[in-house]
Amino acid sequence: MHADVVSLFLCGDVMLGRGVDQILPHHGDPTLRESYVDDARTYVALAERANGPIPRPVDVFWPWGDALQVLRQAAPAVRIINLETTITRSDGFASGKAIHYRMHPDNIACLVAGRPDICTLANNHVLDFGVQGLEETLDVLSAVGLRGVGAGGDPADAQRPAVVPLQGGGRVLLFACGLGSSGIPAQWAVSRRRPGVAYVAGPSEAVAAGVLDSVRRVKQPDDLVVVSLHWGSNWGYAVSSGETDFAHTLIDGGVDVVHGHSSHHPRPVEVYRDKLILYGCGDFINDYEGIPGHEEYRGDLRLLYLPSVRIGSGALTGLRMIPMQARRMRLEHASNRDARWLRSVLDRISSRFGTGVGLEQDGELTLLTS
Secondary structure: OOOOOOEEEEEEEOOOOHHHHHHHHOOOOOEOOOOOOOOOOOHHHHHHHHHHHOOOOOOOOOOHOOOOHHHHHHOOOOEEEEOOOOEEEOOOOOOOOOOEEEEEEHHHHHHHHHHOOEEEOOOOOOOOOOHHHHHHHHHHHHHHOOOOOEEEOEEEEEEEEEHEOOOOOOOOEEEEEEHHOOOOHHHHHHOOOOOOEEOOOOHHHHHHHHHHHHHHHHHHHOOOOEEEOOOOOOOOOOOOOOHHHHHHHHHHOOOOEEEEEEEOOOEEEEEEEOOEEEEOOEEEOOOOOOOOOEEEEEEEEEEEEEEEEOOOOOEEEEEEEEEEEOOOEEEEEOOOOHHHHHHHHHHHHHHOOOEEEEEEEOEEEEEEEE
């Protein structure tokens, strides 16, 4: 890797709560208030029924599985995840929510095991246990030196970018916001009176202008700017014209990478003006094994995104995508057959953006642009 190129690790939702929390060494109260499931251990049983026994307790590295070796070998300069769970002891279930995710704070070592540099928090689960749950999440992250972005005690906190200095100069700046289309309740928006998330109703020109104003205030010539967006539905490959226009406006205004997430499976990839747009990274770690429905999307298949970006111009110089499969709540290398399936789907859904996807002999997916 040349000194003027920075490597990143990007992924979608990392959900270490509910069933995953129950297999970790310090699991919390399994009580749930879902319409069909009232005990988080049910999700462990479903996963075991699908793929075999899960040892309990597992060590803190278990959910990351083979992804840890991939990351060690890739050695990305900055690791960015969407943390899709609260980290709290609170029993204050947020009203109006059908699903609530929480991980016991004593299991924080599991999150640390993935060595994320930045955890985006502007999503539809970070307030599942109310303001108390959010505040405890922020405190726990801070105590172990992890950066959270996209939520906070007031608008300045929630909208402040995470900053990661790079060896040799320059910085990665990450801004995060969550859109109503992902299921974030509007009342979760941060205000001067109430902690919350950096929420925006939709992908409008005014919202893009506000994000870009924040970027211009802090961006320096050798900085790489990533905007992380929790947006869109859980299922489906469609990208609306509003989402495309929003992403393009951000790139036109000086953003270098658009990092989208919320969907339970990967969505299209675009290279616009030589810069990367990931419309949806898909899930990464969760407890969804064995849950029926939407099988055509193969939600068990996951991707590690490893882009390389040139400092200064923000131009994408390469994108590796490593296929994984969730089995027994652990990430394993996907089979060649599954890698071919992922390549075919990504190639098809990205073609409207002039982007193709190739398959290497080792099973990695790579970006092809016209």
